[in-house]
Amino acid sequence: MPPLRRMEKGLISVDRWTGQSQAYFLTHLHSDHTQGLSSTWAKGLIFCSRLTAKLFPFKFPNFNLSLLRVLDLGAWHSLSLLSPSPSASQSFITVEVMAIDAHHCSGAVMFLFRGEFGCLLFTGDFRWETASKRAKIGRTMLLDALKDDVVDILYLDNTYCNPSYIFPSREAAAQQVVDIIVSHPEHDIIIGIDTLGKEDLLLHISRALKIKIWVWPERLRTMHLLGYHEIFTTKTSLTRVRAVPRYSFSIETLEGLNTMRATIGIMPSGLPWVTKSLERGDKPFGSLLTSHCNKSKWSGNGGNHIDKPNANLGSVGRFHKYIYTVPYSDHSCFTEIEDFIKLVQPTSMKGIVSSSSCYVDPMYYFGCLCGANQAVQRSLHKHKRKERDERVPAVCLRTPFSSGGAFAESERKRGRTVKGKHSGTHVSRISALRRIQRGAKIMEDGCLN
DNA sequence: GCGATCAGCT
DNA sequence: CACAGCTGATCGC
Numbered sequence: 392m393p394p395l396r397r398m399e400k401g402l403i404s405v406d407r408w409t410g411q412s413q414a415y416f417l418t419h420l421h422s423d424h425t426q427g428l429s430s431t432w433a434k435g436l437i438f439c440s441r442l443t444a445k446l447f448p449f450k451f452p453n454f455n456l457s458l459l460r461v462l463d464l465g466a467w468h469s470l471s472l473l474s475p476s477p478s479a480s481q482s483f484i485t486v487e488v489m490a491i492d493a494h495h496c497s498g499a500v501m502f503l504f505r506g507e508f509g510c511l512l513f514t515g516d517f518r519w520e521t522a523s524k525r526a527k528i529g530r531t532m533l534l535d536a537l538k539d540d541v542v543d544i545l546y547l548d549n550t551y552c553n554p555s556y557i558f559p560s561r562e563a564a565a566q567q568v569v570d571i572i573v574s575h576p577e578h579d580i581i582i583g584i585d586t587l588g589k590e591d592l593l594l595h596i597s598r599a600l601k602i603k604i605w606v607w608p609e610r611l612r613t614m615h616l617l618g619y620h621e622i623f624t625t626k627t628s629l630t631r632v633r634a635v636p637r638y639s640f641s642i643e644t645l646e647g648l649n650t651m652r653a654t655i656g657i658m659p660s661g662l663p664w665v666t667k668s669l670e671r672g673d674k675p676f677g678s679l680l681t682s683h684c685n686k687s688k689w690s691g692n693g694g695n696h697i698d699k700p701n702a703n704l705g706s707v708g709r710f711h712k713y714i715y716t717v718p719y720s721d722h723s724c725f726t727e728i729e730d731f732i733k734l735v736q737p738t739s740m741k742g743i744v745s746s747s748s749c750y751v752d753p754m755y756y757f758g759c760l761c762g763a764n765q766a767v768q769r770s771l772h773k774h775k776r777k778e779r780d781e782r783v784p785a786v787c788l789r790t791p792f793s794s795g796g797a798f799a800e801s802e803r804k805r806g807r808t809v810k811g812k813h814s815g816t817h818v819s820r821i822s823a824l825r826r827i828q829r830g831a832k833i834m835e836d837g838c839l840n
Numbered sequence: 841g842c843g844a845t846c847a848g849c850t
Numbered sequence: 851c852a853c854a855g856c857t858g859a860t861c862g863c
Contacts, residue, residue, distance in 0.1 A: 421854060429843080516853085550853065583850095585854050638850050638856050662853055722853065 402475055403486065405502060405513045405546075407830025408432075413472045416488070418515025419443060419499035420450050420587055424830070430454050438462050440490055442498030445616055446587070462490040464500065465532045489536050492529045493517035495548075495721045496588030497617055503536050509543035512735060513831060514743070516548045518720065519727040520560050533734065542737040546831055549742030550722040551661060552751045557725060558661055558718035565595035567707050567717045568657055572600060572632065579654040580632045583640030586610065588721050590617060592659055593634055597622045605633035645713035655713050661720025729757060738762045743831065 401412035408415070408427030417439040418424055428437075430451045438460045439447070448454055462468055467487050474482040484507055490500040495516040504511045520526040558564065572580050584593070586609070593604045603624045606614060614623045624630065635644075640656060648654040708716040723731065732740070732753070739761055742753050754761070 422856095423854065427844095431843080586856095588854085636856080637854070641850065660853060662851085720853070 401832045402472060402508075403504070404832040405830060406515065407832050408434075410832065412832060414438060414470055414486075416502050416513075417443060418493065418502065418513070419496055420446055421496065421516070421585075424515065425450070432458065436460050438468075438488065438490075440464065440498050440500045442617070443500075446498055446613065449613060449616060450586075462488065462500070464490050464492055465536070491532055491536060492525075494520065494526065494529055497590055498587075503542075505540060510540040511544050511546065512542045512737065513546040514548045514731075516550070516722060517731075518561070519723045519731040521727070521730060522560060523562060530734070537735065542735050543739065545732070545735055545737035545740035546743050547728070547732070547740050547753050548722060548744060549728070549751060549753045550744045551720070551724050552728055552742060552753050552756065554725050554756070556661065558720055561591060561719055561721075562595070564659065564717050564719035565592050566599075568592065568659065568719065569596055569599045571655070571657055571707065571715050571717070572596065575655055577653060578631070579648070579652050580657060581640065581645070581648070581654060582632070582634045582657045582659065583637040584610075584634045584659070585637055587613065589659060589719065590614070590619070592719055594619070594622065596632060600632070602632055603630040605630050607636065610634065610636075642711055642714065645711070649713060655715065658714065658716045659719035660716060661718060661722055661724070725756075728753070729760075732757045732760045736760065 401410055403414045403416060404410070404412040405416045406418055406424040408425070411434065413435065415435055415437045417428070417437055419440075420443055428451070430453045432451070432454065436458055439462065441461045441463065444456075444459050444461050447459060448456065467489050470486045470488065471483045472486055474484045476482075486504060486506040488505075489503045491503060493499040493501045493515050495518055499515060499517070501512060501514045501517060504513070519529075521530075559567075568582070582593075582596075593606075596602070597604050603622060605625065605627055606623050608625050611623055611625050614620075627633070637658075640658065645654060645656045706718065740753050740757070742751070
């Protein structure tokens with residue numbers, strides 16, 4: 392069947408807004424998950440968490456809010472959708488869905504689906520820490536949700552699916568930030584953040600230092616929507632700690648600020664942060680981040696870099712006299728991804744992140760934790776499993792890298808060329824596709840693409 | 841003029 | 851390179 396015809400008959404879409412489906416699911420409100428969604432949306436109902444629904448009109452003013460449906464966390468919800476089967480054109484099928492806290496940014500959830508197509512878990516972006524109270528609650532919620540099912544396909548946030556990505560818990564990283572601030576008692580502090588996310592970091596700083604945090608006016612509105620009314624301010628006179636948009640955070644900004652007041656910048660990020668001036672060849676300050684700043688070590692040369700250890704990812708870095716980097720990440724690090732897969736024990740899985748320069752198919756490192764390799768651990772699920780296996784062949788995988796799929800088709804139409812290796816290898820470098828959204832769609836035949 | 845899309849940049 | 855985002859140019863309406 393031609394791709395277009397199949398797209399017309401999509402069942403449900405997750406973080407995908409092109410094509411037609413019967414129901415749409417939004418994991419969270421970061422822009423790379425909302426490409427194609429706009430204030431004029433009218434294609435169908437959108438299911439999301441309560442917090443995301445609350446934030447929705449802020450990102451999409453004048454959006455028709457009657458199209459939003461809130462899914463409460465940890466509870467199964469049933470949807471009745473038109474059967475995609477041609478032989479039962481007027482009948483309905485039931486799809487069950489549960490939203491589970493993804494511990495990413497505010498409002499972010501994973502979606503667990505059950506239906507004729509089997510059991511699918513779509514993580515969206517997620518962080519899977521082990522120690523915090525919130526993490527333990529999340530773990531319990533997921534195990535409760537999975538107790539009767541085997542996940543046939545896990546759609547995984549593989550942003551840091553590479554053993555060189557190791558960093559501490561957000562609580563530990565937040566304390567590193569506090570320590571930096573405390574060690575600069577006379578300095579102004581600026582911290583680079585995005586329009587959503589890392590609120591917990593700012594709360595931690597505020598509580599630890601008993602200080603208000605400055606944010607820009609729109610961010611203050613977001614903070615108020617999230618229920619934080621006392622901690623944040625837009626008056627610079629009230630605090631020396633300011634959270635600023637990441638795009639306005641640069642060496643040039645810091646140097647400019649320092650002509651007026653002594654100021655340091657702190658960049659919370661799971662990624663090495665390299666500025667233009669560093670790429671131009673300026674020497675980093677100190678030596679902590681030298682490997683990050685050496686571009687050649689990060690540019691892919693056939694994927695050989697993926698196993699290189701990087702000892703600097705877990706600690707505070709300083710590559711400019713005014714700028715510190717702290718490994719505070721809202722995505723799971725490598726070992727957390729591993730823990731999560733061991734917990735879920737999916738039959739199969741696919742990475743949802745295609746934009747990384749060093750995209751790693753999670754099956755490369757963790758395929759051994761899936762499917763037949765888990766026969767012993769899965770013995771308790773044996774009957775359930777067999778039952779599923781008979782139905783699941785209809786579920787196929789579609790990734791941005793598969794040839795001939797809807798993605799490839801649309802990219803060709805835009806006159807772009809897919810470069811680099813095919814996903815048949817464990818590493819794909821496809822910079823031409825760097826801007827495509829992270830989404831998936833369940834098709835009439837149970838296919839997800 | 842407006843929204844959607846894209847290039848370029850941080 | 852880019853966790854996610856902004857700005858400005860361009861195109862079609």
